[in-house]
Amino acid sequence: MSAPAVDAPSTLRTVTRTRVRGALRRRLIVLALLVLVAAAFVTSLMAGHTFYPAHDVLRVVMGEDVPGASFTVGRLRLPRAVLALSAGFSFGLAGVTFQTMLRNPLASPDIIGISAGASTAAAIAIVIFSLGGTEVSVVAIAAALGVALLVYTLAFRDGVAGTRLILIGIGVSALLDSVTSYVLSQAGEWDLQEAMRWLTGSLNGTTWDETVPTVLAVLVLGPVLLSRARSLSALSLGDDTASALGVRVERTRVVVIVAAVGLIAFATAAAGPIAFVAFLSGPIAARLVGTGGSLLVPAALVGALLVLVADFTGQYAFDTRYPVGVVTGVLGAPYLVYLIVRTNRAGGSL
Amino acid sequence: MTASHTLSTEDLTLGYGDRVVIEGLDLTLAAGRITVIVGANACGKSTLLRSMSRLLAPRAGRVVLDGREVHRTPAKELARTLGLLPQSPVTPEGITVLDLVGRGRHPHQRAFSRWTAKDDAAVAAALEATHTTDLMDRAVDELSGGQRQRVWIAMALAQQTDLLLLDEPTTFLDISHQIEVLDLLTDLNRSRGTTIVMVLHDLNLAARYADRLIALASGGLHAAGSTAEVMTEDTVRTVYGMESRVIEDPVSGRPLVLPIGRHHTTAAATAGSTPSAAAGHHEARP
Numbered sequence: 001m002s003a004p005a006v007d008a009p010s011t012l013r014t015v016t017r018t019r020v021r022g023a024l025r026r027r028l029i030v031l032a033l034l035v036l037v038a039a040a041f042v043t044s045l046m047a048g049h050t051f052y053p054a055h056d057v058l059r060v061v062m063g064e065d066v067p068g069a070s071f072t073v074g075r076l077r078l079p080r081a082v083l084a085l086s087a088g089f090s091f092g093l094a095g096v097t098f099q100t101m102l103r104n105p106l107a108s109p110d111i112i113g114i115s116a117g118a119s120t121a122a123a124i125a126i127v128i129f130s131l132g133g134t135e136v137s138v139v140a141i142a143a144a145l146g147v148a149l150l151v152y153t154l155a156f157r158d159g160v161a162g163t164r165l166i167l168i169g170i171g172v173s174a175l176l177d178s179v180t181s182y183v184l185s186q187a188g189e190w191d192l193q194e195a196m197r198w199l200t201g202s203l204n205g206t207t208w209d210e211t212v213p214t215v216l217a218v219l220v221l222g223p224v225l226l227s228r229a230r231s232l233s234a235l236s237l238g239d240d241t242a243s244a245l246g247v248r249v250e251r252t253r254v255v256v257i258v259a260a261v262g263l264i265a266f267a268t269a270a271a272g273p274i275a276f277v278a279f280l281s282g283p284i285a286a287r288l289v290g291t292g293g294s295l296l297v298p299a300a301l302v303g304a305l306l307v308l309v310a311d312f313t314g315q316y317a318f319d320t321r322y323p324v325g326v327v328t329g330v331l332g333a334p335y336l337v338y339l340i341v342r343t344n345r346a347g348g349s350l
Numbered sequence: 351m352t353a354s355h356t357l358s359t360e361d362l363t364l365g366y367g368d369r370v371v372i373e374g375l376d377l378t379l380a381a382g383r384i385t386v387i388v389g390a391n392a393c394g395k396s397t398l399l400r401s402m403s404r405l406l407a408p409r410a411g412r413v414v415l416d417g418r419e420v421h422r423t424p425a426k427e428l429a430r431t432l433g434l435l436p437q438s439p440v441t442p443e444g445i446t447v448l449d450l451v452g453r454g455r456h457p458h459q460r461a462f463s464r465w466t467a468k469d470d471a472a473v474a475a476a477l478e479a480t481h482t483t484d485l486m487d488r489a490v491d492e493l494s495g496g497q498r499q500r501v502w503i504a505m506a507l508a509q510q511t512d513l514l515l516l517d518e519p520t521t522f523l524d525i526s527h528q529i530e531v532l533d534l535l536t537d538l539n540r541s542r543g544t545t546i547v548m549v550l551h552d553l554n555l556a557a558r559y560a561d562r563l564i565a566l567a568s569g570g571l572h573a574a575g576s577t578a579e580v581m582t583e584d585t586v587r588t589v590y591g592m593e594s595r596v597i598e599d600p601v602s603g604r605p606l607v608l609p610i611g612r613h614h615t616t617a618a619a620t621a622g623s624t625p626s627a628a629a630g631h632h633e634a635r636p
Contacts, residue, residue: 011483012474018448018486019470103440227461234456237505240436243405245509246429246457291442292449 026289026298033288033301037085040308044081045073048316080206083271084307084324086214087203088281089222090267092303094260095278096285096295097225100232101256104166105339108279109144109264112169115273116176117147118265122272123180123198127187137213140269144261147172152257200325201274203311210270217266222300224259228252229294274310275325276332277303283335306331354381355431355512355545357402361411364397370409371397373570379562384539384546386556389566390590395549396437396517398566402547403434403515415513429457433511435502437518447485447493447501451476454508476507480534496527503534514538516548520555528552532559553607557581558599565589581605595619 045057052060052069059066060073095108109115121143125131131139151172155165177199184195196202231252234242239249264278284306285298310327358378365371371394379385387395400406402413404420413420420428433454441450454476455469477483480500485493490501499519506514519535520528536559538544550556556563563580565572567589573580582605586594592609599606610619 011478012471014483014486015448015474015477016467016470019452019465019473022448023465103442230456230459230461234453236440236442237450237453238436238438238440240400240405240434241439243425244403244429244434244436244506245453246426248425286444290446290449291444292446292452 022290022292026293029289030298030301033298033305037301037304037308040305040312041081041085044084044308044312045077047312048072048077075207079208079211080203080311081308083203083206083211083214084311085304086211086218087267087271087274088277088304088307089218089300090214090263090303091274091277091307092281092285093222093225093296093300094263095280095303096282096299097232097256097260098278099282100236100295101253102165103236103238104163105279105283106166107169108282109260110273110276110278111173111336112151112166113147113171113173113176114144114151114169114261114264115268115278116173116180118144118268119198119273120176120180120183122269123183127183127194133209134213137266137269141262141265144265144268145258147176148257148261196323196325197272199272200323200329201268201272201277202323202325203271203307204321204323206270214266214270217263221259221262221266225256225263226296228256229296232256232296233294272325274307275329276336277306277328280328280332280335281306283339354543355416356381357413357415357432357513357545357547359398359402359411359413362401362408362413363410364394364401364406365409366397370569372566374411375570377564377571377574379545379547381545382539382543383561384536384548384559385562385564386560387547387549387564387566388551388553388556388589389572390568393566393568393589395566399434399515399517399547399549403432404428405434426457429509429511431511432513432515433506433509434515435506435517435519437521439502441490441498443491444489445491447477447482447488447490447504448473450490450501451482451504451508454505457509472508472510476504479507479538480504494527495523496530499523499527499531500534503531507538512543513545513547516546518549518551520550520552528555535559553581553586554599557605557607558602577604581607 042054042057046052046054050068050072052073056066056069057073060069061078091110095110098107098109098112099105118140122136122140125136125139151165151169154168157164180198184198187194193202193204197204231242231247234245234247235249235252237245243249281299281303282295285295285302288302289295289298306328307324310331311324314322314324314327356378359375362375362377363370363373375398387398389395397406401408402420404423404425407421415423415428415432451473452469455472458469458472477486480503482497482500482504485497485501490498493501503516503519506516516535520531523531532555535546535548539546557577560577562575563577564574565580565585572588573585581596583594583596586592586596586607594610595608596605597608598604608619
């Protein structure tokens with residue numbers, strides 16, 4: 001088609017101005033989130049029962065030997081903070097992907113059983129079969145994909161209807177949680193730390209062995225999802241509209257599901273199904289930047305911020321140390337109730 | 351005005367599951383004209399529209415656009431020539447008019463490409479054509495039904511396709527908004543030469559706004575041609591199983607369908623139609 005005729009140049013100016021203003025606002029909020037994530041990350045390296053100043057932390061990170069700090073920061077705090085960062089990123093990104101694709105804030109992987117699948121499989125692999133490291137990740141991914149396929153298949157009837165998929169997912173999730181509880185209760189060396197990790201998510205006792213695969217997953221699968229951001233935005237207008245806009249709906253859906261499930265599985269295999277982070281990040285990001293553009297990056301940052309802050313709070317804010325999943329659970333549960341009440345009144349979407 | 355495109359179906363058979371909806375359909379859509387598809391419920395109007403826009407793969411036969419099979423054309427490439435506004439698109443909560451219309455630019459963009467001045471120009475032109483410029487900052491879910499439909503049409507226009515397919519664009523609108531939307535589509539057709547193909551429920555609006563009519567009966571095509579040729583008492587009888595009188599619309603000079611039911615029908619109206627219909631009540635009503 002030839003160049004579109006705009007009768008009044010003022011319309012074009014207004015369109016450009018409004019769009020640029022929106023993009024600028026969005027970029028500022030993303031930048032603010034980045035700064036907050038960085039601040040939370042650095043704080044969790046410096047602060048704790050012993051305080052280490054920034055230059056000590058920096059020397060440890062650069063690989064120098066600093067008495068005390070090398071162990072506390074290098075071996076305890078750094079892997080833990082990196083896992084918090086990458087798991088939060090994974091949960092936030094995967095959560096908002098599912099919510100956008102299925103056009104429902106309840107359709108997040110931690111509500112519809114995908115996180116529970118990864119968690120149950122990881123618990124069985126570790127507690128019963130004494131597997132570790134990569135094997136646990138592989139088992140968790142297989143199980144998470146299996147659950148995704150199961151929920152999708154059960155919900156499929158002339159296409160996938162959101163509500164049916166969510167209800168089936170909640171059922172599958174409850175079933176898997178009870179399997180996890182059973183496995184943990186059967187374990188010989190049953191300990192509370194381990195139980196909390198697989199039930200609500202925990203970063204206690206994190207080592208580089210758990211952290212590295214999660215970071216790699218983010219580096220590989222994150223860009224895959226980001227490359228589909230525009231297609232996901234089109235999908236939020238309905239499958240038919242997206243198709244008409246040139247999105248290959250089924251192919252996009254497969255790529256996006258595999259990548260998002262992979263992120264969830266790697267993060268869960270390392271940190272457990274940190275409660276509600278996937279579920280909360282998207283709606284919080286939507287509240288911050290609006291629903292106009294893609295929510296993937298803002299939601300990933302919100303996820304990372306949630307996990308970092310919740311873990312720090314759980315460790316130091318109370319007399320007892322609470323695992324990160326307990327803190328995020330306290331935040332997420334009321335929102336879940338609110339959303340269910342609201343959805344019952346009017347079919348809402350993200 | 352714009353390059354003319356030929357969209358046609360060749361021996362097209364469509365269906366869902368075990369059910370065949372349309373069989374062996376051969377049809378060529380008039381370039382640069384407004385074509386309206388009419389037919390009874392579940393006779394395959396939407397199915398045909400979906401298939402012509404690549405959303406439904408044919409059982410047999412093919413849909414051809416400018417000599418290329420639609421179902422073998424890359425999705426984005428097709429979406430730059432042929433647009434479709436489905437019957438019930440989903441409005442994301444809180445999305446603004448400007449953002450929604452901007453999503454129409456998808457087929458012209460790549461995964462990480464930047465927004466260009468051309469995108470802005472297309473959005474501005476779409477807003478102007480649909481008289482939605484003043485709504486730019488508003489949330490789509492706060493608008494009235496008529497405004498919302500205009501915004502969705504603007505989204506499809508931002509796609510800048512020479513062919514635009516619309517599935518019942520006037521559903522859920524009151525009569526003044528129906529006319530507003532159909533006038534708007536006629537403007538687009540006349541000023542830009544956009545080929546418009548749409549499904550309409552209301553026969554009289556179809557007869558008034560269509561250059562060409564396609565009447566589908568169950569199983570396939572009943573008639574296709576100019577409005578005057580297609581909109582006859584015979585068509586209404588075959589397609590809808592209903593008696594009617596077709597007169598000249600005093601407003602537009604187009605055919606006007608007056609249904610003959612069992613009630614509220616004068617003797618004069620039923621004269622010449624089938625005996626069963628003539629047994630109607632003799633009750634005059636202005």
